[in-house]
Structures are given as structure tokens and as C-alpha cells.
Amino acid sequence: MWKKIKKIIYLIVLANILFIVWGKFFNPPITITQIGGLFEFGKLKRDYVSYAEMGDNVKKAVIAAEDQTFFDHNGFDYKAIEKAVKHNNAGKKLRGGSTISQQTAKNIFLWQGRSWIRKGLEAVYTFIIELIWGKDVILERYLNSIEMGRGVFGVEAASEYYFNKHSKDLTKSEAAWIATILPNPKKYDPKNPSAYLNKKHSWIMRQMNNVSLK
Template sequence: MWKKIKQIIFIILILNVLFIIWGRFFNPPITITQIGGLFEYGKLQRDYISYDEMGDKVKKAVIASEDQKFFMHDGFDYSAIEKAMAHNEKGKKIRGGSTISQQTAKNIFLWQGRSWFRKGLEAVYTFIIEKAWGKDVILARYLNSIEMGQGVFGIEAASKYYFGKSSKDLTISEAAWIAAVLPNPKKYDPKNPSPYLTKKHNWIMRQMRNVSLK
């Protein structure tokens, strides 16, 4: 029995290693979150593109919105984590402190949820992809796989869905609108923005001036 368990663990480890190597060069065939969107909304709208095809505006907009220290940290923003923990201890609405690297690990390898087990796995994958993939690959995988609407995944599909154009052709304002729906794309809609979303959009546009892609 123990021998079989060890064999299963070994196979799982080998498959994970192969998937990580695959992810260094290719986008994932599909993710658990994408499968969930397909079942929930009956569609899977996505369009994988290369890092260079994405254009700088949407990269800067998403970094400004989600993780302004992306190119400076090692996968974890410890100050953001501490602030999130302090905020959550007050019993207010739960706030996350995840970096783009952590979100990429979750989106590519894992599932949505807040269990400590999943967070532990997320930390392991985050550490590995920071070492094995590098920042540009992590950002590319994130921007191709992130949920951007109801059954819409990735910034290219989102650009075409919301504005009818490729992501490289977005204006600064349009890029900021796409980034503004994160991290709750099922709730917010750039086509019909709430006062909160409009305020966030304006904030992202200001923050984009401080974002460097290196």
C-alpha cells in the first residue's frame, strides 16, 4: 500500500514538473477557472497572444491596479500581506494581498478558494515560477488566463469583448477600464460602470504614470 502511495506521489511530482516546464514556453491548454466559467456561462471566450502582442498600455494598467511592486518583489509583497491581515482582523470585508505572481500560480495550477491548503500550494508554485519562468513570462501567463468577465478570459478577449479591438490598440483610458474590473470581473462592467468603478478607473490612469515595465 505504501509503495503505491509513493508511486502516485512520484507521478504527481513528475507531472507537475513537466507542466511547469511546459508553462515556461506555452500557455495552459485550459485552467480549472476557465472550466468553471464554461459550465457557468456556457462559453469560453479567450484569445492567447504573445507578450509583445499585448501592448504596453494594458500591461501598465493591470500592474497599476493589481501589483505595482511586481518587478521589484520575489513573488510576495509582505507589506501588502500584513496590511491585508490587519484589515481582515477588524472583521471588515476581506481584502487580499496577493501579487500577480501568486494570482498566476492560482489561475494556472490551482482553483479558486480561500483554504489554507490552497494558499500553501499557491505559495509553493509562486516560488517555483518566480525562479523558473521570470517576470515577463509570469505577466504574459497572467494576462492571458485572468478572468475578465462572464466567460471571458485574458486581456485580448476582453479588449475585443468590451471595445472591439486588440489589446495593443487600446487607449490608456480603455486599458484602465479593463484593469478596473479586477479582481471582481463578474460584478463590474466597463460598458456600464458604477460610481465606484469610475473612481477606480481614474485612479488607475493616474497610477499608470508611475509604472515601468522592467
């Protein structure tokens, strides 16, 4: 019995290793979150594009909005995590401290939610993809897989859905609008923004001036 269990464990570990290595060269065929969106909204709008085909504006906008130290950290922003813990312990609305690398690990390999098991696995995957994939691949996978609307995934599909153009052709303002709806794209709509979204959009536009794509 124990030999069978060990064999199953070895096979799971091997499959994960192969999937991680494979993921350095290819986008995921589908993710758990995308399957969830398909069942929830009855559609799956997705169009994977290469890092170069995304254009710089949307990269800068999302980094400005989500993780301005992306190119400097090792997958974890400890200052952001500390701030999030203090904020949450104060009884305020829950705030995350996840980096783009952590979100990529979650979106590609895991599921949504706040369980400790998922967070632990997320940390392991984050550490590994930082070592094996590198920053450009992580950012490409993130921008291709992230949820950006109801059944809409990735910056290319979002660009076509909201602005009827390719992501590489987005203006600075349009790219900032796509980043503005994160992290709640099911609720927010850049075509019908609230006062809060307008304020956030202006902030992202300013922050984009400080983002450098290394």
C-alpha cells in the same frame, strides 16, 4: 501498499515539474477557472497572445491596479500581506494581499477559494515560477488566463469583447477600464460603470504614470 503510494506521489510530483517547465514556453490548454466559467456561462472567450502582442497600456494598467511592486518583489509582497491581515482582523470586508505572481499560480495550477490548503500550494507554485519562468512569462501567463468577464478570459478576449479591438491597440483609458473591473469581473461592467468604478478608473489612470515595464 506503501510502495504504490510512493510511486503515485512521485508521478504527481514529476507531472507537476513537467507542467511547470512546459508552462514557461506555452500557455495552458485550459484552466480549472476557465472550465468553471464555461459551465457557469456556457461560453469560453479566450485568445492567447504573446507578451509583445499585448501592448504596453494594458500591462501598465493591470500592474497599476493589482501589483505595483511586481518587478521588485520575489513573488510575495509582505507589506501588502501584513496590511491585508490587519484589515481582515479588524473585522472589515475581506481584502487580499496577493501579487500577480500568486494570482498566476492560482489561475494556472489551482482553483478559486480561500482554503489554507490552496493558499499553501499557491505559495509553493509562486516560489517555483518566480525561479523558472521569470517576470515577463509570469505577466504574459497572467494576462492571458485571468478572468475578465462572464466567460471571458485574458486581455485579448476582453479587448475584443468590450472595445472591438486588439489589446495592443487599447488607449490608456480603455486599458484602465479593463483593469478597473478586477478583481470582480463577473459583477462589474466597464460599459456601465458605477460611481465607484469611475473613481477607481481615474485612480488607475494616474497610477499608470508611475509604472515602468522593466
